[in-house]
Amino acid sequence: MTELAIQAQGLTRTFGAVRALDDLTVEVPAGSVFGFLGPNGAGKTTTIRLLLGLIEPTSGSAKVLGFDTRTQGDEIRARSGALLEHSGLYERLSAEDNLRFYGRVAHMPKAQLEQRIQELLTHLGLWDRRKDAVVKWSRGMKQKLAIARPLLHRPGLVFLDEPTAGLDPVAAASLRDDLAALASRQGATIFLTTHNMAEAEKLCNLVAVIRQGKLLAVGSPADLRSRGGGQRTEISGRGFSDTMLAALRQQADVSQASVENGRLMLVLKDGASAAPVVSLIVREGGEVQEVRSGQGSLEDVFLTLMDEEHKS
Amino acid sequence: MNADFITVLWKEWKEIVLERSASGAGSYRPLILVAVLGIFVPFKMPPERFFSAAQLLLPTFLSAFVITAVIADSFAGERERHTLETLLASRLSDRSILFGKIAASMAYGWLMSIACIVAGTITVNVVNWHGEILIYHDAASWLIIALGPPLMGGLIATVGVLVSLHAATVRQAQQTLAVGFMVVMFGIIFGSTMLPAEWRIWFGKILFTWSQANLALAAASVILAIDLALLGAVMARFQRARLVLD
Numbered sequence: 001m002t003e004l005a006i007q008a009q010g011l012t013r014t015f016g017a018v019r020a021l022d023d024l025t026v027e028v029p030a031g032s033v034f035g036f037l038g039p040n041g042a043g044k045t046t047t048i049r050l051l052l053g054l055i056e057p058t059s060g061s062a063k064v065l066g067f068d069t070r071t072q073g074d075e076i077r078a079r080s081g082a083l084l085e086h087s088g089l090y091e092r093l094s095a096e097d098n099l100r101f102y103g104r105v106a107h108m109p110k111a112q113l114e115q116r117i118q119e120l121l122t123h124l125g126l127w128d129r130r131k132d133a134v135v136k137w138s139r140g141m142k143q144k145l146a147i148a149r150p151l152l153h154r155p156g157l158v159f160l161d162e163p164t165a166g167l168d169p170v171a172a173a174s175l176r177d178d179l180a181a182l183a184s185r186q187g188a189t190i191f192l193t194t195h196n197m198a199e200a201e202k203l204c205n206l207v208a209v210i211r212q213g214k215l216l217a218v219g220s221p222a223d224l225r226s227r228g229g230g231q232r233t234e235i236s237g238r239g240f241s242d243t244m245l246a247a248l249r250q251q252a253d254v255s256q257a258s259v260e261n262g263r264l265m266l267v268l269k270d271g272a273s274a275a276p277v278v279s280l281i282v283r284e285g286g287e288v289q290e291v292r293s294g295q296g297s298l299e300d301v302f303l304t305l306m307d308e309e310h311k312s
Numbered sequence: 313m314n315a316d317f318i319t320v321l322w323k324e325w326k327e328i329v330l331e332r333s334a335s336g337a338g339s340y341r342p343l344i345l346v347a348v349l350g351i352f353v354p355f356k357m358p359p360e361r362f363f364s365a366a367q368l369l370l371p372t373f374l375s376a377f378v379i380t381a382v383i384a385d386s387f388a389g390e391r392e393r394h395t396l397e398t399l400l401a402s403r404l405s406d407r408s409i410l411f412g413k414i415a416a417s418m419a420y421g422w423l424m425s426i427a428c429i430v431a432g433t434i435t436v437n438v439v440n441w442h443g444e445i446l447i448y449h450d451a452a453s454w455l456i457i458a459l460g461p462p463l464m465g466g467l468i469a470t471v472g473v474l475v476s477l478h479a480a481t482v483r484q485a486q487q488t489l490a491v492g493f494m495v496v497m498f499g500i501i502f503g504s505t506m507l508p509a510e511w512r513i514w515f516g517k518i519l520f521t522w523s524q525a526n527l528a529l530a531a532a533s534v535i536l537a538i539d540l541a542l543l544g545a546v547m548a549r550f551q552r553a554r555l556v557l558d
Contacts, residue, residue, distance in 0.1 A: 052401050054556045073552075078403035088398025090323070092330045097323075104319040105402050133330070149398075159401075 003030040005157050005189035006051060010060035013046055013213075020046040022213035023060065028189060028206070030156070035204035035221075036193040037302060043213040044193035045085055048159050051191070052077060065156055078106075080157040081150025087142055088149070091135035095126055095145050098134060099152055106153035113152075120148040124178055140171035147179060157189045164199060176202060197299035207298070209305050216305045224301045226270070232300060233274050235264040235281065236290040244284040248277065267300075268293075316404050320412025321419075328382055328420050342378075342424060349374060350431025355439060362436045365452040365524045371428040372460035373497070375421035376468040380493055382417040383472030384485035391558070392481055400552050410550045414473065418465040425461040452524030455532070463535040468493070470542035477549060477558070 006028035013021040021043045028034045038044050049055045051064050053073020061068065067075040089098050096117060103113035121127040124144045134142060143163065150158050163179065164172040179190075180203055194200055200207050201221050208218040217224055240259050248257040248264075253272035258265050264286075266277060274293050281288055349370060354362050361367060390396040399409060437446050448454060472489055479485035504512070519527070 049556060054397075054400060055553050074403065074405070077401060082398065082401040084397050084401060086394035086397070088395050090327060090395060091393070092327055093323075097326060101319065101323045102402065104322070105316065105404055107315065 004028065004063075005030040005032075006034075006062065006064050006191065008051070008060070008062040011047070011050060011057050011062050012059045013043075013050055013055065014058045019213050021050065021057075024210075024213075024215055026208055026215060026218060028191060030189050031187055032206050033190040033192060033204045035200035035207035036191065036210060037195065037197070037200055037207055038193075038210035039195055039306065041212075042210045044210065045161060046213075047210075048082070048084065048161055048191070048193065052080065052082060052159065079155055080159065081153065081155040082159040082161075083146050083150050083163055084159070084161050087146035089134050089142055089146055092133055094131050095121060095134055095137075096130045098145065099149060102149050103152050108153055116152060116154075120152065121145075123181075124148055140167055140175070143167055143171070144175060144178065147175065151186060151188075154186055155188060157191065160190060160192045162194055162196075163192065164194070164196060172196075172199070179203065197297065197302055201298045209302060211306060217301075221298050225298060231268045231270060231272065232294055232297075233266040233268055233277070234292045235266070235278070235288055236262075237264070237281075237286060237288040239286040240264045240281075241284070241286075244281060244286055247280060247284060251277065251280065253277070267304075316408035317412050317415070320404065320408055321416050324386060324413050324416030325419070327386075328416060331385065342427075345374065345378070345424065346427045346431055350428040351435050354432035354435040357436070359436050359440050359446050362432060363446060363448050363453065365450060365456055365528065368429070368453055368456040368460065371425035371432075372456065372464050374428060375425035375461040376464040377490075377493060378424045379417050379421040379465050379468045380472060380489035381486055382420050383414070383469050384476050384479070384482050384489060386413045386417055387473055387476035388479045388485040389482045397556060400556055406550055406552050407547070410473070410546065414466075414469045414546075417469050417472070418462060421465040421468075422461040426457075429457060450524065452528045455525060455528040459528070459532045463532055463539060466539040467535055467542065470539060470546050473546045474542070474549065477555075 004027050006026070008024050008026050011021055011024040012019070024043075024047065036044050036047065046055075050057055051062055051069060053064075053069045053076050056070055061070065063069070064076045065079050067079075069076060090101070093101070099117045099120070100113065103116065108116065117130075118127065121130050124147075126141060126144060126148075129137065129141070134145065137145070143166075147160070147163055150160070160179075164175050167175060176199055190203075192200070192203065205220060206218070207221055207224060209216045209224075240262075245257050245259065248254050248266065253269050254266055254277065255269055256265075256267040264281070266274075268274065268277070274291055278288055278291060353370075357367075390399065433447065440446065448457070468489070471492070472485070475488050475492070476482075476485040479488060504515075507515075522530070
């Protein structure tokens with residue numbers, strides 16, 4: 001049986017009339033990188049706060065690393081690391097002192113702490129600037145340091161709440177590489193919230209999609225892609241009229257049809273061929289220059305799930 | 313608990329010192345205070361007046377005033393700079409965080425008052441040097457030096473925590489505390505004249521019949537009782553789940 005790092009059963013939290021988390025039941029195997037995906041206000045941060053034992057659930061229960069979140073929050077926090085919504089760095093202090101403080105909080109022996117600080121800062125390319133006050137650093141450097149902080153004491157579980165939010169694409173990609181390397185080297189369970197699908201696809205071996213506090217889907221990225229995305233077909237050409245779109249939407253194998261940036265974007269049912277669709281376009285007076293077909297990305301699945309939930 | 317308390321104290325102390333040694337006018341503020349109250353004022357003062365117990369109220373109140381700025385930065389600042397939730401998500405207990413922060417603020421206030429007293433003592437000795445060292449000679453003075461700054465500091469620190477937890481920003485907390493401090497001080501000074509005549513006679517008798525040491529001990533006992541009551545209120549308010557949702 002797989003050992004579980006997190007086991008939530010019917011976890012619910014309300015704030016007045018608002019149901020921030022609604023009957024969440026989820027299991028996160030130890031050693032996995034778990035992506036918790038959802039738009040802003042979906043309940044991701046509330047879930048992390050509940051799992052860390054910072055707030056109590058209105059109903060339901062959760063066990064984290066084998067400890068009850070209601071009664072053993074101290075044990076959970078002692079064995080986990082967390083990068084929450086904000087970096088949580090003390091900007092007047094140096095990078096070294098920020099890590100030294102949290103290392104002391106984790107009761108790390110001094111020699112081990114100093115060695116670990118050097119290891120992490122060197123790996124992240126921050127060692128030469130270790131004595132600078134963090135306030136003088138760029139946003140990307142601060143975020144790297146913020147990620148190093150919860151990994152410092154090699155916890156069994158790390159919560160990362162949107163770790164690349166607000167970074168430029170280059171800094172975000174570099175941070176993702178660092179995170180993947182650190183995670184694989186350390187072998188910890190990572191609970192990652194994000195609304196960046198590419199990030200989730202690259203880092204996670206298990207993802208869950210949440211909206212308005214409700215869990216919509218859970219599985220590996222490949223599972224979700226095959227389950228809900230359908231087959232994406234992109235057709236370049238000319239003469240894509242509204243009549244043609246209406247005709248396409250009436251086809252049994254076509255789930256969605258739209259024109260984006262002059263291209264015809266279709267979602268075909270799994271296993272359906274694009275050939276009859278192309279014939280129909282030509283019959284309706286369209287000109288086809290290029291046809292590209294492929295499995296939908298995690299982002300497509302995510303958007304489909306959001307759309308379905310919105311309609312329901 | 314002890315190790316965690318020391319860890320928080322260490323972090324807070326570093327932040328206090330670094331904030332005040334950062335570039336800008338702020339870095340000279342502690343030195344200016346010590347220069348005015350520890351050198352300029354004693355320089356113009358006769359030794360018998362400087363070494364009186366009543367004169368020690370000045371560094372005692374200085375310590376309290378310094379704490380209003382530091383404590384607001386420590387609590388309201390932690391929330392304003394978005395570092396509080398990360399701190400609460402650590403293994404530190406609520407009490408280690410609370411006591412570590414209060415202790416660091418009080419230590420800074422105490423250090424400032426002691427710096428003024430030491431600088432003043434040196435200044436008075438240099439100005440009035442006749443071959444022997446002048447120093448505080450009565451029990452009341454030593455009681456005030458030992459108990460005044462920590463007890464007054466504790467009072468201001470606990471009030472400061474309560475105000476800071478309700479304030480939206482550091483500036484708002486500092487302004488509320490500074491104004492409140494002034495109101496209380498002026499209230500004590502001018503309010504005494506509004507007391508009923510019998511009360512004033514009763515207080516007068518105490519002031520003239522009790523020794524200064526007994527007066528200092530009585531005042532210390534009253535302030536200690538207030539400190540403990542406020543500490544209880546602060547401990548009840550400083551709860552992790554509540555702070556996260558704030």
